[in-house]
Structure formats: C-alpha cells, structure tokens
Amino acid sequence: MTRFAAVVALLPIAAAGAALAESGALTGPLLHQAVAGKTVSISSPVGTIPVKYRMNGTMSGSSTALAAVTGTARDSGRWWVSGDKLCQRWSAWLDAKTHCVTLRRSGATLHWAASDGRTGIASVSR
Numbered sequence: 001m002t003r004f005a006a007v008v009a010l011l012p013i014a015a016a017g018a019a020l021a022e023s024g025a026l027t028g029p030l031l032h033q034a035v036a037g038k039t040v041s042i043s044s045p046v047g048t049i050p051v052k053y054r055m056n057g058t059m060s061g062s063s064t065a066l067a068a069v070t071g072t073a074r075d076s077g078r079w080w081v082s083g084d085k086l087c088q089r090w091s092a093w094l095d096a097k098t099h100c101v102t103l104r105r106s107g108a109t110l111h112w113a114a115s116d117g118r119t120g121i122a123s124v125s126r
Helices: 003-010 017-021 028-035 064-070
Strands: 024-026 038-044 047-053 058-062 074-082 085-090 098-106 109-113 119-125
Touching (some): 024 028
Antiparallel strands (some): 024 098, 038 119, 047 058, 058 074
C-alpha cells in the first residue's frame, strides 16, 4: 500500500445536528455547522481514524496503524469551508498539502468525494 493510499482516508467528512436532519449535499454554513466541534470517524483501509474538528478551525487525529506509512501516529492541522467544500491541511499527514472534498449524507452514512474521483465514508459524534 502506498503512503498516499494509506492516508487518503484522512480526508474529512462530517454531518450532525441540523445538517443530519435531511439527506443530500452539505454546503456553506450547514457544512461548517456539521463539522465544528465534532469528531469524525473515517473508515480507511487501515481501520477507523477519529479526527476532531474544533470550533476554532484546528483539528487533530490519531491512528497507530498510520504511523508505519506516515511516520507519525498523531497529527494536527487546520480546517475550513470554502464554498461547497470542506478543506483541511495537516502538519504532516497527506504531505502537509491542502485537500478539499464535497460532502453528502445518505441516511446514517456520510460520503466524501475528492475532485480526482476518490471517495469514502464516515460517521460523526460529538
């Protein structure tokens, strides 16, 4: 498994509160509300990765399984909403580059999609 493939699951996805009331795309203020102050559990090839999105735009994550491919089991960074996309930049994971995804909710499942065709699922808790 390449480093990129192993960490692709770190892309964010979330929805909660009012945003969970309906299925469909999450955009703008609803997208921000869905993520801020929540923990997103992202399904990945190496297991579930919890990512905490703080109200102040910072985030943190941990995964001992990722340490073998990323060099660190924990990372932190910044997140923000840009139009209809959730963006993030980790300090080390994902090569410390900005990555943005669109988000959609279908029932209890949350879906993310990157512009290059990569997709994934996650769930949210407080």
